[in-house]
Amino acid sequence: MSPVEKFMLDVSAVVDNALDELLPAADAEPARLHKAMRWSMFAGGKRIRPGILFAAGRTFAADENLLVRTAAAIEMIHTFSLIHDDLPAMDDDDLRRGRETCHKKFDEATAILAGDALLAQAFEVVACDESLSPELRLKLVSTIASASGTPKGMVAGQQLDLEAEGQTITIDELENIHARKTGALISISAIAGAMIAGATDTELAAVELYASKIGLLFQITDDLLDVTQPTETLGKTAGKDAMAEKATYPGHFGIEATREMADKVRCEAADALGTVDRDTGLLLEFADLIADRSK
Amino acid sequence: MSPVEKFMLDVSAVVDNALDELLPAADAEPARLHKAMRWSMFAGGKRIRPGILFAAGRTFAADENLLVRTAAAIEMIHTFSLIHDDLPAMDDDDLRRGRETCHKKFDEATAILAGDALLAQAFEVVACDESLSPELRLKLVSTIASASGTPKGMVAGQQLDLEAEGQTITIDELENIHARKTGALISISAIAGAMIAGATDTELAAVELYASKIGLLFQITDDLLDVTQPTETLGKTAGKDAMAEKATYPGHFGIEATREMADKVRCEAADALGTVDRDTGLLLEFADLIADRSK
Numbered sequence: 001m002s003p004v005e006k007f008m009l010d011v012s013a014v015v016d017n018a019l020d021e022l023l024p025a026a027d028a029e030p031a032r033l034h035k036a037m038r039w040s041m042f043a044g045g046k047r048i049r050p051g052i053l054f055a056a057g058r059t060f061a062a063d064e065n066l067l068v069r070t071a072a073a074i075e076m077i078h079t080f081s082l083i084h085d086d087l088p089a090m091d092d093d094d095l096r097r098g099r100e101t102c103h104k105k106f107d108e109a110t111a112i113l114a115g116d117a118l119l120a121q122a123f124e125v126v127a128c129d130e131s132l133s134p135e136l137r138l139k140l141v142s143t144i145a146s147a148s149g150t151p152k153g154m155v156a157g158q159q160l161d162l163e164a165e166g167q168t169i170t171i172d173e174l175e176n177i178h179a180r181k182t183g184a185l186i187s188i189s190a191i192a193g194a195m196i197a198g199a200t201d202t203e204l205a206a207v208e209l210y211a212s213k214i215g216l217l218f219q220i221t222d223d224l225l226d227v228t229q230p231t232e233t234l235g236k237t238a239g240k241d242a243m244a245e246k247a248t249y250p251g252h253f254g255i256e257a258t259r260e261m262a263d264k265v266r267c268e269a270a271d272a273l274g275t276v277d278r279d280t281g282l283l284l285e286f287a288d289l290i291a292d293r294s295k
Numbered sequence: 296m297s298p299v300e301k302f303m304l305d306v307s308a309v310v311d312n313a314l315d316e317l318l319p320a321a322d323a324e325p326a327r328l329h330k331a332m333r334w335s336m337f338a339g340g341k342r343i344r345p346g347i348l349f350a351a352g353r354t355f356a357a358d359e360n361l362l363v364r365t366a367a368a369i370e371m372i373h374t375f376s377l378i379h380d381d382l383p384a385m386d387d388d389d390l391r392r393g394r395e396t397c398h399k400k401f402d403e404a405t406a407i408l409a410g411d412a413l414l415a416q417a418f419e420v421v422a423c424d425e426s427l428s429p430e431l432r433l434k435l436v437s438t439i440a441s442a443s444g445t446p447k448g449m450v451a452g453q454q455l456d457l458e459a460e461g462q463t464i465t466i467d468e469l470e471n472i473h474a475r476k477t478g479a480l481i482s483i484s485a486i487a488g489a490m491i492a493g494a495t496d497t498e499l500a501a502v503e504l505y506a507s508k509i510g511l512l513f514q515i516t517d518d519l520l521d522v523t524q525p526t527e528t529l530g531k532t533a534g535k536d537a538m539a540e541k542a543t544y545p546g547h548f549g550i551e552a553t554r555e556m557a558d559k560v561r562c563e564a565a566d567a568l569g570t571v572d573r574d575t576g577l578l579l580e581f582a583d584l585i586a587d588r589s590k
Binding site for chain 2: 024028029030032033034037080084087089090107108109110112113115116117119120121123124127128134135137138141142145146148149150151153155156158159160162163
């Protein structure tokens with residue numbers, strides 16, 4: 001196991017533990033709702049967003065106890081988005097990470113409400129995190145809300161993605177969709193880690209650029225996985241993007257050119273950290289981890 | 296027009312103006328999403344929650360400029376809940392306030408995302424309201440989030456309400472559902488107004504008790520309206536609760552006993568304010584306004 005893989009395992013354990021404590025108990029009423037929230041929250045997610053948050057935090061020497069609640073909150077918002085995106089009215093997915101999606105395991109109404117509840121709770125978690133200063137908590141609430149909503153955030157990205165189905169779109173439009181749908185929450189994760197660590201504005205700008213490249217890299221490799229891996233490995237229905245006539249990088253450029261693009265974006269992520277006078281090794285390894293998942 | 300009716304019109308105008316400024320422009324991308332948010336946001340809602348927030352704020356002599364953003368944020372969350380509750384997987388309503396519901400006017404995916412975006416934006420609005428101290432903003436974010444989510448808030452209430460359909464439930468269970476589904480957000484509206492005004496803990500406790508009675512009164516009169524008014528007056532499908540085998544007060548007690556219960560709860564709301572050494576006339580008139588809507 002590489003150091004960054006070990007790091008990700010450690011982060012996952014810490015964040016999963018926090019999530020278990022923060023989420024309503026599975027036997028508390030309404031139990032079906034809480035079971036649904038936990039079903040999707042503990043579905044084997046890789047905790048990429050907590051990972052990049054902790055990696056950025058460690059780079060700027062954060063006390064790691066200060067990172068955990070914000071990381072858990074962002075993962076709640078990520079899970080909310082997965083639950084809603086999987087709904088029949090959206091991407092209509094029955095399977096995620098090899099398990100039934102929330103609305104298949106429970107029902108559609110419960111799935112919608114489980115997503116809603118996770119979104120609301122995420123902001124409660126950040127607002128109540130007394131280990132952080134009031135000013136920092138407010139900054140986190142507002143930037144995470146902006147990255148989650150519209151016009152610049154994840155919800156806007158999902159809307160644009162749905163509207164683009166079956167349409168011919170330019171590569172700029174594709175990048176614009178993914179910057180919001182996937183990039184915004186990944187970026188804010190990295191920025192949050194650096195903010196909590198007390199990074200300077202110059203450092204935050206470098207982290208933001210790095211994170212935007214990671215978000216793009218993540219989407220490119222996700223698209224590659226969709227066309228190169230069988231359903232069993234993928235844990236979700238392979239080739240689904242192509243079937244839904246979704247705009248993807250391999251669909252636009254072909255697989256080989258997409259692989260080259262992934263290499264280029266990985267280099268750009270590394271370059272973005274060039275001005276940072278810290279040990280950026282962990283963030284560089286994190287970029288490799290994302291890049292290598294499609295190999 | 297009674298003084299409280301005039302007051303409600305003034306509050307609606309101020310809050311609608313703020314909402315118009317705060318929401319993304321209808322022609323900004325993704326335009327369909329923003330049009331859907333505005334469609335439901337400006338659908339002729341009575342602005343009950345902003346009304347009670349302003350009434351509580353004025354009772355404790357708040358600068359009214361400090362109330363408007365929090366009121367707008369809570370109304371965003373209320374609208375999010377209406378959009379999601381109307382979805383086919385939930386209450387499946389085609390009509391609200393005489394107009395098509397969000398998913399009928401647009402589509403289901405857009406409606407789900409419009410609700411999601413309103414929920415996220417509400418917290419951004421409160422967190423960014425620089426007219427309030429950081430500590431107060433954090434308190435508002437956390438209490439509003441708690442009142443919106445689970446286990447004590449609106450999302451939990453909607454889950455319990457759906458689970459109770461076709462079931463025989465006790466009156467305690469019915470009150471428990473409504474305390475979360477409707478009561479929690481109405482309560483937090485009143486409390487937020489008093490908090491922003493700098494009310495003491497004793498005053499806040501009185502307002503909280505008053506608001507819990509108003510929430511109950513609101514639900515009782517809502518149930519009465521459903522069985523006593525024709526669809527045209529109601530602006531939504533009349534008798535729908537009964538058809539859906541929803542637990543309601545008139546269904547449980549009959550119409551006459553429910554009317555008596557409404558009178559009793561109105562008196563309890565007034566009694567709750569007995570310890571408050573302020574002019575509580577406006578809050579009392581507000582209780583009358585809620586009570587009288589079913590007459």
